[in-house]
Amino acid sequence: MTVKAHGDLRRFDLSGSVDEHHRFNSRWILTPQLRVERGIWLNDAKRTPALPETKGMVLDLPAMDGEAWAALMGAGGGSAGNKGARQVGGALIPGNIVLRSPAVKLAGQQWHDVNASLAETTSGATLVSVKGKEIRGQLVMPAAAPWQVALDYLYYNPQWGDSQTQSTSPLAQQSKQINFSGWPALQLRCAECWILGQKYGRMQAKLQPKGDTLALTNGSVDTGSSQLALTGEWVNRPDDQRTSLKGTLKGQNINNATNWFGMNTPLRDAPFNIEYDLHWRSAPWQPSEKTLSGTLKTQFGKGQIADVNTGAAGQLLRLVSFDALLRKLRFDFSDTFNDGFYFDSINGTAWIENGVMRTDNLLVDGLEADIAMQGKMDLVQRRIDMEAVVAPEISASVGVATAFVVNPVIGAAVFAASKVLGPLWNKISLLRYHISGPLDKPEINEVLRKPRENSSK
Numbered sequence: 002m003t004v005k006a007h008g009d010l011r012r013f014d015l016s017g018s019v020d021e022h023h024r025f026n027s028r029w030i031l032t033p034q035l036r037v038e039r040g041i042w043l044n045d046a047k048r049t050p051a052l053p054e055t056k057g058m059v060l061d062l063p064a065m066d067g068e069a070w071a072a073l074m075g076a077g078g079g080s081a082g083n084k085g086a087r088q089v090g091g092a093l094i095p096g097n098i099v100l101r102s103p104a105v106k107l108a109g110q111q112w113h114d115v116n117a118s119l120a121e122t123t124s125g126a127t128l129v130s131v132k133g134k135e136i137r138g139q140l141v142m143p144a145a146a147p148w149q150v151a152l153d154y155l156y157y158n159p160q161w162g163d164s165q166t167q168s169t170s171p172l173a174q175q176s177k178q179i180n181f182s183g184w185p186a187l188q189l190r191c192a193e194c195w196i197l198g199q200k201y202g203r204m205q206a207k208l209q210p211k212g213d214t215l216a217l218t219n220g221s222v223d224t225g226s227s228q229l230a231l232t233g234e235w236v237n238r239p240d241d242q243r244t245s246l247k248g249t250l251k252g253q254n255i256n257n258a259t260n261w262f263g264m265n266t267p268l269r270d271a272p273f274n275i276e277y278d279l280h281w282r283s284a285p286w287q288p289s290e291k292t293l294s295g296t297l298k299t300q301f302g303k304g305q306i307a308d309v310n311t312g313a314a315g316q317l318l319r320l321v322s323f324d325a326l327l328r329k330l331r332f333d334f335s336d337t338f339n340d341g342f343y344f345d346s347i348n349g350t351a352w353i354e355n356g357v358m359r360t361d362n363l364l365v366d367g368l369e370a371d372i373a374m375q376g377k378m379d380l381v382q383r384r385i386d387m388e389a390v391v392a393p394e395i396s397a398s399v400g401v402a403t404a405f406v407v408n409p410v411i412g413a414a415v416f417a418a419s420k421v422l423g424p425l426w427n428k429i430s431l432l433r434y435h436i437s438g439p440l441d442k443p444e445i446n447e448v449l450r451k452p453r454e455n456s457s458k
Contacts, residue, residue: 012038016049023063026050036093057097067107096121105133109159112136138191147186147207156195179237181210199262200224213238220248226261227252235285244288245280255304271304271347279353290356290380297358301347343368356381369393376436383440391432 004017008029016026026049027040041050041059053059098119105112117131127142138152187208194201206220215235222229231248251274252258258273259266279295281288349363358378365372376387433449 014052018049022046024049026052028052034093037095039095055097057095057099059099060101062100062102064104065102065106067105067112070105071107096127108157110135110157142185147188147209150187150189150191152189152191152194154193155191158195158198181213181215181237184208184210184215186210224258224261226254227258233285237284242283243280244283244285246285247278248276250275250277255301267306268301269305269307271344272302274300293356293380294354296353297351299347299349299351301344303345304343306342306344349374353380378440384438385436385440385443387436389434389436391434393432 002017002019004015006013006015008014011032012028012030014026014028016024018024022045023042024046025040025042028038030036030038037058039053039056039058041053041061043050043061044063096119100115100117100119102115103113105115113134115131115133117129120128120130122128122141125144129140129142131138131140135156136152137154138150141149141151143149189204189206189208191204194204201222202224204222207218209216209218213236215237217231217233217235220229220231220233222231227250229248229250231246233244233246233248236243251272253272255268255271255273256266276298277295279293279297281294282292283289344365344367346366347364348366349360351358351360351363353359356379358380359376361375363374370391370393372389372391374387374389376385378385378387431449432447435446435448436443437446438444
């Protein structure tokens with residue numbers, strides 16, 4: 002390392018090189034407080050660079066550890082007398098900084114071709130602009146207003162550890178140690194967001210910390226094929242964490258929405274609207290099944306159930322064992338049921354308490370039959386105990402509600418079955434099943450088969 006200095010009692014210029022590959026030049030002011038007026042550091046430079054024409058710093062650095070840099074910049078705790086200046090190691094550095102690096106490791110990810118700048122606006126706010134392969138956008142930090150993050154593009158796929166089966170994210174390890182007291186209020190907008198390798202499209206939210214609570218309002222995610230709206234809060238008291246989320250998920254075509262996330266679904270073509278109000282006693286990214294409580298209200302429009310064994314998105318149907326029920330019906334009435342089950346609507350509400358989900362009004366208004374279900378599912382023990390009533394081709398004056406002996410479905414609409422139904426199916430007015438056992442392999446037992454009464458002509 003070589004260093005050269007020349008100047009007087011008011012200021013001096015300091016330049017030099019490190020390992021002959023990194024060269025720097027800077028101007029220091031001695032009074033009234035030691036500070037760097039301007040400076041430059043170049044990587045792979047052959048000669049001492051000229052000082053910047055304006056006050057500030059230009060840092061052209063090799064690949065670097067972003068956490069260490071952030072700790073260094075934050076060590077002084079902000080401005081100290083001179084507008085925009087920051088105190089680092091007993092000296093003030095200018096508020097205007099340009100940083101360039103081929104790679105910056107920060108927040109579990111390697112960010113490539115980073116070009117960032119920090120400047121002061123005319124209103125006194127700090128403006129951070131950044132451009133790289135994985136990020137483009139800016140952060141505005143007013144002195145007495147919410148911080149504003151506006152991202153045109155973000156690709157964030159952190160690699161916290163080598164394990165492929167379990168995340169070693171510091172959030173997962175230390176959520177109870179997070180303290181909101183020093184956090185600013187934040188307004189976030191992202192035009193194109195990729196998180197953990199998945200494209201989420203447009204995202205926005207407002208975050209407001211208050212004591213041990215972090216509130217989220219005006220949250221939304223718009224993929225183009227589905228829209229998620231959410232509000233919520235995270236209470237992070239010692240030994241008393243609570244997360245609550247409330248909102249809607251909707252779209253015009255369920256399989257287009259799931260295909261966006263690389264999943265297949267047995268549901269086809271149906272518009273959907275799901276209202277949720279959920280809470281659990283852990284961090285937002287660690288939902289706990291045993292403490293999960295709240296409500297889910299689902300509404301699907303006209304569509305088809307093509308193959309209930311298809312894809313990860315079929316888990317909802319498997320959850321209520323609807324897939325197993327359809328397989329049973331197709332086996333018993335193979336001359337009637339096709340591979341696709343068409344429906345006009347699917348509606349239902351589920352109430353969840355400490356991991357046990359209950360419903361008494363799940364109704365499938367189908368072409369071949371109406372199917373109504375009630376009962377409970379234990380999400381912790383992974384077990385189910387439900388009743389299903391299947392009503393084929395009943396008169397429009399008779400509701401599926403009459404099929405229930407206990408907790409009837411009131412006012413259920415009935416769709417007349419197709420004229421091509423098989424003769425055996427036409428002789429039946431009611432089937433009742435009991436579904437019980439493990440969610441992955443439930444037992445389905447027929448408990449009632451009511452013959453159709455001949456109508457007088």
